[in-house]
Amino acid sequence: MASKYTSYITIERLGSVVGQEVTLHGWVYDTTGKGKLQFVKLRDGSGVCQCVAFKPNLDEEVFEQIRSLTQESSVSITGTVREEPRAPGGYELDVTGVKIYQIAADYPITPKEHGTEFLMEHRHLWLRSARQHAIMRIRSAVAKAIRDFFDGNGFRLQDSPILTPNACEGTSTLFETEYFELGKAYLSQSGQLYAEATAMALGRVYTFGPTFRAEKSKTRRHLTEFWMVEPEMAYFDLNDDMDLAEDLVEYIVQYCLKTCQPELATLGRDISKLEKVRRPFHRMSYSEAVEWLNKNNVKLNKKNDDGTESQIDFPWGEDFGAPQEEAIMEQFDKPCIIHRYPAEVKAFYMKRDPENPKVALAMDMLAPEGAGEIIGGSQREDSYDALLERILHENLPQEAFQWYLDLRKFGSVPHSGFGLGLERTVKWISGAEHIREVIPFPRMIYRIVP
């Protein structure tokens, strides 16, 4: 990576200084030795470089300092860069000098196996290990791909508020806090309503920030605090919305393939699966999906009144759960968009399909390899009367939504948008087992430390 801040060399740029004496600044990743020969793997955030100290070639004092280094000690090591096929990474440093900042004692995360509970308690240190380091670099790349994609397509970044006066969709449980004399405030579960307002001002906008859900979810794909990007576009209908979602996801995946090969290799990710993520993706309507489920005998587990369970054909009108989505996705090796869900199971602001008022112009994008839902979106209701009717029907406080209704009063236009979950996308691309591994400090129902 080009940078003007090159006052010292970093490990990822070692290839450009072969034969020269340089000083690396970092932390001891691992040490091993064989008497007069000592190996120190040094990491500096950009990579890992093996440094070799051979006693007969060095001052007694320098060799003893090298020998005293422990895992995660902070140190600057000077030496000559050499190409060395035996070294991981291909380059090696022949040590000539060392400056110790701190000898670290009893670093808890050893190169041996650990359980996730232990690692999560040491999340602040776990981030230094190779797998987590690779995942965090992929997360950074996904975020950059998202910003590049929108910035390059005429979108403007418009931040939406995190403190909000009311529930956005009225369904999910929110974190609550006192807000001076104005009563209760809630942490935002979506910036969408505000994005609709800024889209009416700037045409195409996106909000990208943290979002909060107080649901007591305990699964490997849920966080209570996660990052979501939400584009909102004036004069986009549902088809435009789905096209944009496909373009975005294709761009993100291809960008990671282009810029994160070493990270994907560290994670042992099957690249060929990601290479297949090319437009066009699969699409099917909810009704087609229900038909497919019943044709393929994917039954719905239904609890009877007496507590027993029975398996029934999937009834039109019921929302899909994880088992249905997984069954549908098993047949695909790239994402699939399911659109036109029953209006009853979807949010109040989604526009009904003029051709079939029973369904909403909604869409979800499911990712393959069991990654599940990464996008949810819709064309928005743009008729004042229809939106007001929905608000009243859902028993939402009309006053709180007056500004939102105003958008349908003063120059209402067809418009659409969606939300893409950053962590779910990173989890899919990196192949991480659990969503808690793809955000530096995950917030989950039973964990807020560290």
Added chain:
RNA sequence: UCCGACUUAGCUCAGCCGGUUAGAGCAUCUGACUGUUAAUCAGAGGGUCCACAGUUCAAGUCUGUGAGUCGGAGCCA
């Protein structure tokens, strides 16, 4: 909120049908070693068996209650 699992050394785990002084590997410390990749070899130290109550001659092991953690469902990104 519902269902299920787990808790023994710093870490990962074993511990039989309840039976003597609690086991291994790794990590740590000491020593040997010129190419290690989770090095190897020799030695040393390291335990409130999650907590409380109960059954029993005897509980890490059986029973009950509680706590903590994890997984799944629902909700959704």
